[in-house]
Amino acid sequence: MHEKAITESVLSLVLDHAREAGASKVARVNVTAGEVTGVVAEYVQFYFDFLSKGTIAEGATVAVTSVPIEVRCQDCLRQFQPERRQWDCPDCGRRNLDVVAGRELFVESIEVD
Amino acid sequence: MEVKILKDILGANDQMAHGNRQLLEDNGVFAMNIMASPGAGKTSLVLATIQGLRGKARVGVIEGDISSSLDAERIAEESVPVVQINTGGACHLDASMIRGALGSLPLADVDVLLVENVGNLVCPAEFNIGEHRRIVVASTPEGDDKPHKYPAAFLGADAVVLNKTDLLPHVRFDTAAFTATVNAMNRDAAIFPLSCETGEGIDAWLSWLLAQLR
Numbered sequence: 001m002h003e004k005a006i007t008e009s010v011l012s013l014v015l016d017h018a019r020e021a022g023a024s025k026v027a028r029v030n031v032t033a034g035e036v037t038g039v040v041a042e043y044v045q046f047y048f049d050f051l052s053k054g055t056i057a058e059g060a061t062v063a064v065t066s067v068p069i070e071v072r073c074q075d076c077l078r079q080f081q082p083e084r085r086q087w088d089c090p091d092c093g094r095r096n097l098d099v100v101a102g103r104e105l106f107v108e109s110i111e112v113d
Numbered sequence: 114m115e116v117k118i119l120k121d122i123l124g125a126n127d128q129m130a131h132g133n134r135q136l137l138e139d140n141g142v143f144a145m146n147i148m149a150s151p152g153a154g155k156t157s158l159v160l161a162t163i164q165g166l167r168g169k170a171r172v173g174v175i176e177g178d179i180s181s182s183l184d185a186e187r188i189a190e191e192s193v194p195v196v197q198i199n200t201g202g203a204c205h206l207d208a209s210m211i212r213g214a215l216g217s218l219p220l221a222d223v224d225v226l227l228v229e230n231v232g233n234l235v236c237p238a239e240f241n242i243g244e245h246r247r248i249v250v251a252s253t254p255e256g257d258d259k260p261h262k263y264p265a266a267f268l269g270a271d272a273v274v275l276n277k278t279d280l281l282p283h284v285r286f287d288t289a290a291f292t293a294t295v296n297a298m299n300r301d302a303a304i305f306p307l308s309c310e311t312g313e314g315i316d317a318w319l320s321w322l323l324a325q326l327r
Contacts, residue, residue, distance in 0.1 A: 006122055009124075011123055108119060109115050
């Protein structure tokens, strides 16, 4: 649902860096979005196609790499991906967790001509 | 040719949020960003908080809704400064909307700023607005599985209010399971089971809030 705001920011970053690099065309945008952010790749492409019209990024493919949520047990340091309703540590059974992956939201790179 | 960027997509929003935070602190205002699904009880909590803090702290409110000023009108009846933001379709408040609203509030006369976000348990969690604390309001009729289904909101919460405890005899809600999940996901989040309707549990919430100001 918030993909429009996110895509506006993506486009702004893409155009700034493409201009800085002296590019004439952007072919591809590589985005990393953690599972916790709830970003849906298809919606980002949809908004990007619309918002980039008339810019050098028009027609670019937006590739979103999803990072699954990963947590670390602060008691035994086991790292795992919590599944379905299981937030207990599979090793020690305790519930003292830190999120170590899955909240990322950044533009990794662009491919330009 | 590949050009590395490695920039946070919400960096511009974060910068604006940082500016908001500075503005709040320059004026001695403590801000709380209140998020929840529609109907969980955000406005009820805001009203109960205004009433409970009377004489103890001066409250200001920013109301966020897609449309209408119904909530702001209810708040205005409590004689506290309130600004209504209508997003016109955006499903969350962002830092730039808050910056605009802050300009319309008498910040020098406010101790606690309650920001009631758009009713939505997904998107508001992604957008810093410069708040000091994030409050998620869950409610018993929604079911006890919401932390699993909406991890972003619950992972980022400083406090989780569980509203409508008065309805527990009538709904299927396992309070122990809910609490255990929130604790596992976010051990630092304080949990406040309460009822805005009956007033049960409100005192603990108000005590916590006042303690945050110190």
